[in-house]
Amino acid sequence: MELIMPAFAAVIIIFGLVKRVPVFDCFIEGAKEGFLTLYRIAPTILGLVFAVGLLRSSGAIDVICTALSPVADAVGFPVEVVPMALLRPVSGGGSTALLISVFEDCGPDSFAGRVASVLAGSSETTFFAITMYFGSVGVRRIRHTAIAAVAADLTAMIMSAALVRLFL
Amino acid sequence: MLGYIWSFIIIFSLICSLFLGNTQNFSNSFTDSAADAIELLLTLAGVICLWSGLMKIAERSGFTRVIAKLLSPLLKRLFPRLDKNSAAFEAISMNISANLLGLGNTATPPGLKAMRELHRLNGEGDRASDEMVTFVVMNTASLQLMPTTLGMLRAGYGSAAPFEILVPVWISSACALTVALVLAKAGNRLTGRAKWS
Incomplete structure (x- = not known):
């Protein structure tokens, strides 16, 4: 692989x-263009990483998780995976770190570990992709992109819990 | 839209840090997260420049045209207004095939190129075209067929069957992608103005 x-x-x-x-x-020609590309997306990435950093360091992410755990519980989604599910759309590295902490706390073959795995495998860094791609060309009115993408993320969350119950 | 989300995140974090007494951490992260961003950019810089170079070879040699032809039955449906031989169509094909292979970072350079081409076709306006919405939404869903890194992580943490999650991952990805595409297409129809060069 x-x-x-x-x-x-x-x-x-x-x-x-x-x-x-x-x-x-x-x-060489392509690599040169690569640097230009990087220059174009750098400010967007800085803005996003900054916001994610604040969310984590302020404890805001824990506040949101606590608020959401009853909801997660009600739909059969493991509470331990909520932080990862929340961070997944904005930060690839951050959500991987949280995936690892689920593995460490519950084990990769536990219910939570499996749901976290399936979710990690079936979702992407949604907001990161949106800001990077639209930011690179300076398009500000993104219409229904965010709604469609968030709906897809929610689908992945619900499906991951349901499918682990069904298959494993 | 993104401006509101971004502002909300920052103000909400500030309020939380005040109530939780995390202000020291919080103000540290102003400098730390900026440094993190540069670190991430440095990691991305290598991959993006390397693959932009390789993609240029693929483009010049006609490799992208071959891939575009392979994927065109599928992509023609998703992007009916795009010419099969256009640079935008080729870039989208390369992006999608790299995503299918699980080469996330490799997919970024052709993806950014596709956006540039779509932007040009859209008359450089600041309102996203139907194609842009569909394309970005596809990139926010997981197209990866083989989640290698995930499998290795699971194995590393002592999973008895690291790839047992494969079938659920496929089904869940397919459902999420379907929802994303259906909503993107429906939204295009509802909010679209059929004006295009």
Whole structure:
């Protein structure tokens, strides 16, 4: 599995060689554009990481979790996974850290551990993607993007608990 | 929209820190989180530049056109207004295939390129086009077929069957993606203005 990425790169390079493309010149040109891309998304990422940092350090995330645990309990969602579910849309690294803490506290094969795994595997860093992609081109009116994306995240949350009950 | 969410997060955090007595932590995180952001950007910088370079080779050699052709039966349905041979269509194809392979960071450079192309087709306006909404929503759902990192994490923490979660992950992902696409399409129809170059 760890070979997927190198294999993908090798296929691209071999294809380029077969088609007689100046491979290294292209690479340099593309890498240069990569820096421009980075320059374009950097401010957005700074703003988002800052907000997530505040949420965690202020204890606001714990407040929200406490407020939401009765709701989670009522729909059969494990309370231990609520912090991870909340952080998942904004921070990949942050939610991975919380996924690991669920593994440490409950074990990966516990109900909570399994639900956390399925949720981690079936959701993405929603708000991160939205701000980065729209921010990169300066589009501010994103219409119904956020609603559709949040609905998808909620679906993943409900489905992960239901499917673990059903299958495992 | 994002401005409101962002402001709300900051003001809400400030209020929470006052009530919880976390003010020292809170003010520390003003500098810490800025430093975290730069650290994240440095990690991203390597991957983005490397894969932008490789993607340029893929583009120039016609590899992206091959991928676009493979995915076009599916993507044509999702982006009916896009020309199959357009740069936008090719970039979207590369982004989606990298996502399917679980190469999240690899998918970002073609994804950003797709946004630039869609933005150009949209007349550089500040209102998202139907295609932009559909495309970004697809990127907020998980398309990954093989959650490798997750499996390795589970194994690392002593799971007896690290990949037992595979089938639930697929079903849950498929449901979430379906909800996202249905809502994106429905919203496009409801709020769209069919004006396009």
